Amino acid sequence: MVTDNSPAIKLSGVRKVYGDVVAVERLDLEIGRGEVLGLLGPNGSGKSTTIKMAMGLVKPSEGTVNVLGIDPIKDPVGVKKLIGYVPESPRIYEFLTALEFLDLTGDLYGMGAGEKKERIHEFIGAFGLEGREGDIINSYSDGMKQKVAIISALMHRPNLLLLDEPLRGLDPKAAKIMKDLLHELAGQGVTSVISTHTLEIAQAMCTRIVIMYNGRLLALGTMDELRKAAAMPDSGLEDIFLRMTGSGDIKPVVEALMK
Amino acid sequence: MSLKNVLRLAGVYSRASRLISKRNFRRYRDKRWETYAIYGLAVIIGIAAGAGIGYIYTIIPGQAALHDAIVSFFVTLPTLCILYSLVMMMMYQIRQTGVKVSVQPLYWFPVTWEDHTAASVLASSFSGTLWITLLICFAVLAVSVPLGLVPLAALTCVGLFLCLAFTGTTMEMFRIFQVGISGAIMRAAGRSAVWIRFVAMIVLFTVVYVVYFAATQSMGVFFNAVAQGQLTAWFVPYVWPGLALYAFSRGMWLQMALFSAGSLIFGAALFLAAVKLNARYALSDVATISVSKAYSPGKGLPGRLGLSGPESAVVKKDFRGFTRRSELMYVFIMPIVLLLATFMPLIMGNGGSSGGPGNSYYFLYMALLPSSALSMTLGMSIVGSEGERRWFLAQSPLLVKSFVKAKSFLPIMLGSGISVVFSIIGFVILSPTSRMGATGLVEGVLLAFAVGMAALTGGIAGADFRELPRPRMIRSEWSLITTLLCLVSGLLVILPVLVYGVVTSFGVIIPGISVNGAFLYVAWLLSGIIALAVVIVFYRISVMYAGRLLGDLE
Numbered sequence: 001m002v003t004d005n006s007p008a009i010k011l012s013g014v015r016k017v018y019g020d021v022v023a024v025e026r027l028d029l030e031i032g033r034g035e036v037l038g039l040l041g042p043n044g045s046g047k048s049t050t051i052k053m054a055m056g057l058v059k060p061s062e063g064t065v066n067v068l069g070i071d072p073i074k075d076p077v078g079v080k081k082l083i084g085y086v087p088e089s090p091r092i093y094e095f096l097t098a099l100e101f102l103d104l105t106g107d108l109y110g111m112g113a114g115e116k117k118e119r120i121h122e123f124i125g126a127f128g129l130e131g132r133e134g135d136i137i138n139s140y141s142d143g144m145k146q147k148v149a150i151i152s153a154l155m156h157r158p159n160l161l162l163l164d165e166p167l168r169g170l171d172p173k174a175a176k177i178m179k180d181l182l183h184e185l186a187g188q189g190v191t192s193v194i195s196t197h198t199l200e201i202a203q204a205m206c207t208r209i210v211i212m213y214n215g216r217l218l219a220l221g222t223m224d225e226l227r228k229a230a231a232m233p234d235s236g237l238e239d240i241f242l243r244m245t246g247s248g249d250i251k252p253v254v255e256a257l258m259k
Numbered sequence: 260m261s262l263k264n265v266l267r268l269a270g271v272y273s274r275a276s277r278l279i280s281k282r283n284f285r286r287y288r289d290k291r292w293e294t295y296a297i298y299g300l301a302v303i304i305g306i307a308a309g310a311g312i313g314y315i316y317t318i319i320p321g322q323a324a325l326h327d328a329i330v331s332f333f334v335t336l337p338t339l340c341i342l343y344s345l346v347m348m349m350m351y352q353i354r355q356t357g358v359k360v361s362v363q364p365l366y367w368f369p370v371t372w373e374d375h376t377a378a379s380v381l382a383s384s385f386s387g388t389l390w391i392t393l394l395i396c397f398a399v400l401a402v403s404v405p406l407g408l409v410p411l412a413a414l415t416c417v418g419l420f421l422c423l424a425f426t427g428t429t430m431e432m433f434r435i436f437q438v439g440i441s442g443a444i445m446r447a448a449g450r451s452a453v454w455i456r457f458v459a460m461i462v463l464f465t466v467v468y469v470v471y472f473a474a475t476q477s478m479g480v481f482f483n484a485v486a487q488g489q490l491t492a493w494f495v496p497y498v499w500p501g502l503a504l505y506a507f508s509r510g511m512w513l514q515m516a517l518f519s520a521g522s523l524i525f526g527a528a529l530f531l532a533a534v535k536l537n538a539r540y541a542l543s544d545v546a547t548i549s550v551s552k553a554y555s556p557g558k559g560l561p562g563r564l565g566l567s568g569p570e571s572a573v574v575k576k577d578f579r580g581f582t583r584r585s586e587l588m589y590v591f592i593m594p595i596v597l598l599l600a601t602f603m604p605l606i607m608g609n610g611g612s613s614g615g616p617g618n619s620y621y622f623l624y625m626a627l628l629p630s631s632a633l634s635m636t637l638g639m640s641i642v643g644s645e646g647e648r649r650w651f652l653a654q655s656p657l658l659v660k661s662f663v664k665a666k667s668f669l670p671i672m673l674g675s676g677i678s679v680v681f682s683i684i685g686f687v688i689l690s691p692t693s694r695m696g697a698t699g700l701v702e703g704v705l706l707a708f709a710v711g712m713a714a715l716t717g718g719i720a721g722a723d724f725r726e727l728p729r730p731r732m733i734r735s736e737w738s739l740i741t742t743l744l745c746l747v748s749g750l751l752v753i754l755p756v757l758v759y760g761v762v763t764s765f766g767v768i769i770p771g772i773s774v775n776g777a778f779l780y781v782a783w784l785l786s787g788i789i790a791l792a793v794v795i796v797f798y799r800i801s802v803m804y805a806g807r808l809l810g811d812l813e
Contacts, residue, residue: 057653059811076810081656091647093576095583097550100576106556107572108655113556120554134552136453136583 006069008033008191014063023049025215034186038206039195046215047195051162084153088164094138098148109156123151127174143169161192203237213245260373268378273385301394309401330508337418337500338489344388344426349467372538384427418500428529439540452548457582464592496525573665590636594629618689625685626699634674634707635745638714641666643722643732653809663801670711678703701783705752705790712797713748717741719804748793755785
């Protein structure tokens with residue numbers, strides 16, 4: 001049962017191991033309702049695995065996961081009904097049209113015919129897919145496919161959004177709509193977890209930021225808290241991130257390449 | 260045209276075609292020695308075969324007749340090369356339709372369309388046909404020494420390679436032309452494009468398979484037709500290298516010069532046409548197929564048949580997948596090819612006379628086998644066909660039982676439908692008794708249920724979601740296990756009717772034994788009970804495996 005006071009996501013001592021590789025190491029994280037959390041980290045730092053564990057798509061090797069008051073391992077369908085998910089590179093059914101794909105999504109989430117039709121038309125219009133909605137997705141650009149994946153994550157009014165690089169490939173208008181939408185949804189208590197490499201977006205959109213490195217949580221807090229933790233009071237997120245992940249010394253690399 | 264570029268690109272393209280034929284795309288390591296070992300082996304076998312024939316020539320009487328026969332054979336070889344390489348290249352192209360990665364012309368590099376076309380022709384000639392041509396060439400050269408036919412043999416080899424180039428270039432033109440034409444048709448066809456493409460693919464696949472079967476099953480007829488037809492078809496440029504050889508063997512120097520020059524000019528013209536087509540269509544965008552902008556949510560047929568909304572949605576999606584994804588369309592071809600392969604000898608043999616036990620056999624074959632084959636292939640592939648889109652169903656709030664029900668719907672319903680249609684067609688064409696007709700219909704539907712469910716269980720347990728270079732859908736060991744499961748399940752289902760049939764046959768042979776006709780209905784009932792039991796058992800196993808499949812995306 002969803003209780004309003006419970007955190008949107010609570011990970012306690014979560015560890016995920018693939019063979020000899022530790023993808024996520026003893027992660028404790030609590031994300032509140034209506035929060036927009038940025039999940040940052042270099043490639044292979046465990047961001048996507050963390051999101052998949054929250055979805056119930058990957059079982060943790062150790063620890064417990066609680067999403068909107070539900071254990072995703074015990075009641076995966078219950079959790080999935082409340083979540084909107086956009087994976088890192090969403091492979092969608094390219095032999096369907098956008099309308100057919102979104103109709104499929106609506107049916108899987110048990111939406112009524114009227115609501116489904118209304119939401120699909122609203123989103124198709126908002127994301128500028130009008131006129132192409134009846135075309136087979138195979139002929140869409142990457143950005144258009146991303147829009148379809150985003151609409152499919154949003155159309156059933158989820159309580160929690162798990163978004164892996166959601167703005168990749170979007171045109172400026174769609175990106176702006178997405179950002180404003182996440183802001184408005186947060187006001188209504190919808191939680192968003194955004195995994196991204198675009199640090200400017202994370203800085204602009206997120207109320208709190210998590211930095212992961214080698215499967216571990218390196219830092220967690222608001223921008224001010226991160227600045228304080230990194231002892232970089234006037235710096236932006238990019239400098240803080242590079243410092244914390246030990247990749248700050250980039251100048252010699254560029255100089256070597258320019259020789 | 261830069262020869263260096265052509266050879267470099269041809270190496271890349273033929274390596275790519277080797278790579279996409281391998282099982283493990285990501286970990287594939289190209290072993291050059293393996294590739295060249297095939298050619299080396301072909302050369303050795305060719306020389307050994309040629310030397311053997313040459314030795315026989317030296318020890319048998321009637322050498323003059325054999326000499327003339329071998330000369331006749333030499334002059335038909337280039338035209339035969341066209342035919343066998345065409346069939347093999349067609350099969351190669353068919354295989355390529357299932358490949359999800361393709362070799363795109365490297366248009367951003369300083370490479371001309373001539374370079375690309377020549378490399379592509381060379382690469383497709385290497386793929387599957389070069390070893391045969393090498394084998395023939397070395398056999399021809401080896402046999403020519405004791406016969407004193409070395410000049411003719413050398414020219415035959417030149418003719419063989421020229422004809423191989425003709426076929427390679429023609430296939431290149433056909434491939435590009437098909438891309439361009441199909442793109443134009445798709446754009447013009449609008450909403451009908453999906454079905455036009457579906458029907459066209461089915462027809463194309465069927466024709467290719469029929470040609471392949473016909474060619475491989477009647478090589479003798481084929482050879483005679485070539486030997487006799489080459490001279491009469493002198494106006495067809497593809498036979499000109501063979502005619503040039505014929506003229507050479509008879510000392511007709513003017514004709515030889517004319518056909519040789521004609522062959523070269525024709526080859527050049529083909530190549531230029533292929534270059535033009537490549538430049539025009541090779542980089543054309545994917546044709547946009549527009550289905551419908553009108554949106555009217557509804558239950559659809561599965562919903563009306565009692566499936567829930569999510570189940571019905573998955574079924575509709577799967578049906579669209581199997582009619583729109585070219586790599587999945589093959590499942591619909593199998594029943595057609597099975598039928599054609601069976602009826603071709605019947606039609607060619609006695610014109611399909613009606614009546615008799617032979618026709619009853621063909622009727623049962625028609626009612627039971629194609630539909631069961633369709634249920635089996637669909638059941639095996641319907642889960643693995645999700646491929647990289649598996650995440651979507653895994654993240655959706657879809658119950659495991661709903662997933663299994665939805666996935667079993669198409670294999671069972673399409674199989675049943677095909678069985679009904681084929682039973683009716685078979686009944687009209689082959690005129691079996693009404694009891695035989697009804698038995699075919701009942702058993703066909705029961706088989707579709709049992710085999711479809713058994714195949715789905717294997718398809719879930721052994722699902723292979725890898726899509727590169729081509730969708731695997733089921734692991735090979737599971738494909739074998741599932742086929743066996745389907746075979747056993749199918750035999751169990753038809754066992755009561757089989758027993759009834761055997762006992763009745765004894766009654767025909769041995770006068771003392773008689774079987775009450777009512778036992779046939781008992782056999783139907785028993786078949787139904789067995790089919791139900793098979794479906795329930797496999798449904799439960801499927802649910803167990805599907806839970807694991809959807810619960811963990813690792």
